[in-house]
Amino acid sequence: MHEWTLQEAARKVRDKEISSRELTRALLDRIERINPKINAYVTVLHDKAMAEATARDETQAKGEALGVLHGVPLGLKDIFCTRGIRTTCGSRILSYFLPPYDAAVAEKVAASGAVLLGKHNMDEFAMGSSTETSHFGPTRNPWATGRIPGGSSGGTAAAVAAGLCYAGVGTDTGGSIRQPASLCGVVGVKPTYGRVSRYGMIAFASSLDQGGPVTRTVPDAAMMLGVIAGHDRRDSTSVDLPVPDYPAAAERPVKGMKVGLPREYFEVEGLDPAVRGAMEKALDALVVQGAQAVEISLPHTSFAVATYYIIAPAEASSNLARYDGVRYGYRAKVAGGLIEMMSRTRAEGFGAEVKRRIMIGTYALSAGYYEAYYGKAQKVRTLIRRDFDAAFAKVDAILTPTSPTPAFRLGEKTGDPLTMYLSDIFTIPCNLAGIPGISVPCGMSAEGLPIGAQLLAGHFREETLFTAAAAIERALPHPPVAPLEGA
Amino acid sequence: MEFEAVIGLEVHAQLSTQSKIFCACSAAFGAPPNENTCPVCTGMPGVLPVLNRKAVEFTIRTALATSCAVQSKSVFARKNYFYPDLPKAYQISQYELPLALAGHIDIEADGGTKRIGITRIHMEEDAGKLVHEGEFAGAQASLADLNRCSVPLMEIVSEPDMRTPEEGGAYLRRLRDILVYLEVCDGNMEEGSFRCDANVSVRPKGQKEFGTKAELKNMNSFRNVEKALEYEIRRQVEQIEDGGTVAQETRLWDAAANVTIPMRGKEEAHDYRYFPDPDLLPLIVDDAWIDALRKTIPELPAEKVARLASTCGISRYDAELLSSSRALADFFEASVKIYGGNPKVSANECIHWKDAVAAGKISPETIAHAVEDRETGKISATASKTLVELVIRTGKPLRQLREEKGLSQVSDAGALEETVAKVIAANPKEAESYRNGKAGLLSFFVGQVMKETKGKANPKIVQEVLKKKLG
Amino acid sequence: MAITREEVLHVARLARLALSEEEVDRLRDQIGNILDYIRQLDTLDTREVVPTSHAVEMGTPFRDDSVCPFGDKEAILSNAPDRFEDFFRVPRILED
């Protein structure tokens, strides 16, 4: 039953074909067998999930109104605070943190009737593209356990791909939902900035972070976004707009849609031929169904990574300053004074990648450098936004690869941070512009590694993404649950 | 060589809101440790700030009352530094784009008025409190209480327009009075809701350029500010006269020793890495909002003093005493509305009973009736005082107490004639002497009449009747 | 763009990160490389460009001034690595 889609599972519970208890038990058992192979979960809520499932079944037996995800087991990236449930953000510094509050996303998922199975592994503080920087060890790609699942929501993508939950919620600051979705053969959505509340979602780069669904199908992603989207007064950057019927958008025909192909994205050095081939198939699928391909230009694309690697670390250096060993989390044992306590706590509590970004961000904001780095990057951010504004005056959606290559091997890029950063080249511009993006499977490499296509649309045009992505999904062979050896 | 001082003041005023600036915790003073805290103000992971509208309105009203230009767009920034009383390790404050710019306050100086410029007014959050070793039973440690974290503050920065400690004191008092009149800050320096730092330098008189300035902190009363400025100016002048130079530094006022001392430690190069807070969008203030708030600005202290002195026939000195509190001035005006009479007397009464007024123990009627009854001879001055005291004690109306306690005077000459005749008849020798020119005996007769009437006769009327009967 | 050891140490101090000798050297090289890459932004003329701080173009929303106590101080304090009564306890601030 783990191979059911989210929509199937929700319908079967609703129609009492299966109880929430049975479904939850089955997935917990599967997690027990499979998770040691891929390390997708940091925390599994064995007892709590079963208790929740029992309560769901009782609610249903009483004939009460049911939420859209009633009784369906899900998982959350361990970046969403969950009240009384350890929330680590993949870091040693939060390895014992028990939030006294729920993230807005956690509340919404609970309100939809879903059952929380556990918390997904991730790159430490969402800083990474491979889920290798987690304090709790790397997550492995369920399609090839010697390879990375992508990151930072690698645990979520791997869990969904391996059938360890029917859906998950990840976060995306520079591609952290779309890139792992692409590398794990699942669907991932980065909503418009302001669409999903950031309340209780541990901040990496506040002006770029956005939570979004990871699922096996496009209609599932649409359903899941419908659950987590919406205005929240506790997040000042949350936008007060009604939430459309996303699943309906996934059923609309793509006919007449203008799809832009940005020249710059296909000229990138190191674009894998298998990715290029899969992209052609995705485009064909859209054109066959009546979409119109339009060549466009996003001239500042090549500056996006540099812009991102100023803005994100700068904001992160400030957001992560609160981990000082005073109020919660890890504290180093020192004999010295306050400054030594704080400096040692942070040195021991953070991993290498987090420290590197804190250093870059602190440097970029420090006296004498602000204008040259942060100020400059914010201006280039404007140019990148304008590129998209101009493009969306001509087209409805933009089609690009999600990642230049399929999943690389564990350890392959850890020694060279810059090369790792450059693998986010296709996903970063979307965050800088605040627009929505989706990654949908569109093929397999010769080695059997999934490849994803990215679609981008204008602000709050998620419906367009679901329409186009569903068209690709209908036309191309859809990856099954990852066939983990012996599972 | 003659020197002059250049003084600029930075005031941090706590806004009198119910809740904090970015969360719904109580902003009240004096709660048990960490009682008024939540995930937001303790800087827990993932939590976000949402701006308190009232805090913005209070700051806009202050800006309007000090003739500042309210900015249609201002921006909250993060001021980054590590300290255990600062949970997020940054203070949300306005930096490059503050809410208000370029205003002024007029103060009294050298018998005239002097205009002191206000550079800017911006909003920010307060930090918590650290209790250091020695203040509790324990080890080499400090204790953090985060109740004050995120309490709303406005920072009011003056131009370096003041030249003497007295001008500094006058500016601070006037600013405090304005904030209290606006009801945006309680003005309490001891509890820290009105704090002042000073920038001071000296220069030879006539020189245009400023000297090197020192920043003074830790002055928790108006008197201390003036004393600290006096000391610091003298210190800098002596330093220069001795052939030395003034160091740019932060100095603390030591109120016990009456000196300023250099602040140790914190001299680590401060680099606050300000940048716009991505968790908050720009603060947009439109004209309609400003206009609506402009209508809520009450008559301010300077205007009130001028009006009371010119229209109520009281002295400027009394007008200032009355205007020291908006409530007292309102009380005075309400009282003279009930009974006009001689406003000077009413003013004296209001000033005399100002504590009872502040405590809400007496009403404008109390004073109006006391003054009216005295001026019409219904009660004596002593009885008036006794009656107001009784009002304070019992809460009963003054005139009811006057009847209950029988404190009215007999002012009717006819009613007194019989008693006067009786007293003269009983003292023929004294009457004889008086008639023979011993005028001093009049007071003897007054005393006898008062004794006979048990003190209820109006002494002025008694004298008149006596003179007539003895004449 | 070269960044010196001293700059690395200064930034580490601002960021309250106690770095080992080996970390200082490695970070100097890595940050230098990354800054070199970032300098490509200098080729863009942005004199007339307004900066983007937020992807959302609206004014900040407000909340009403009403008190709503969190009500679970214990849940906050119980996360403290060191606690004395209802305070967070920290080592004394030593001058260094």
Ligand SMILES: [Mg+2]
């Ligand atoms: Mg300040």
Ligand SMILES: [Zn+2]
């Ligand atoms: Zn609070």
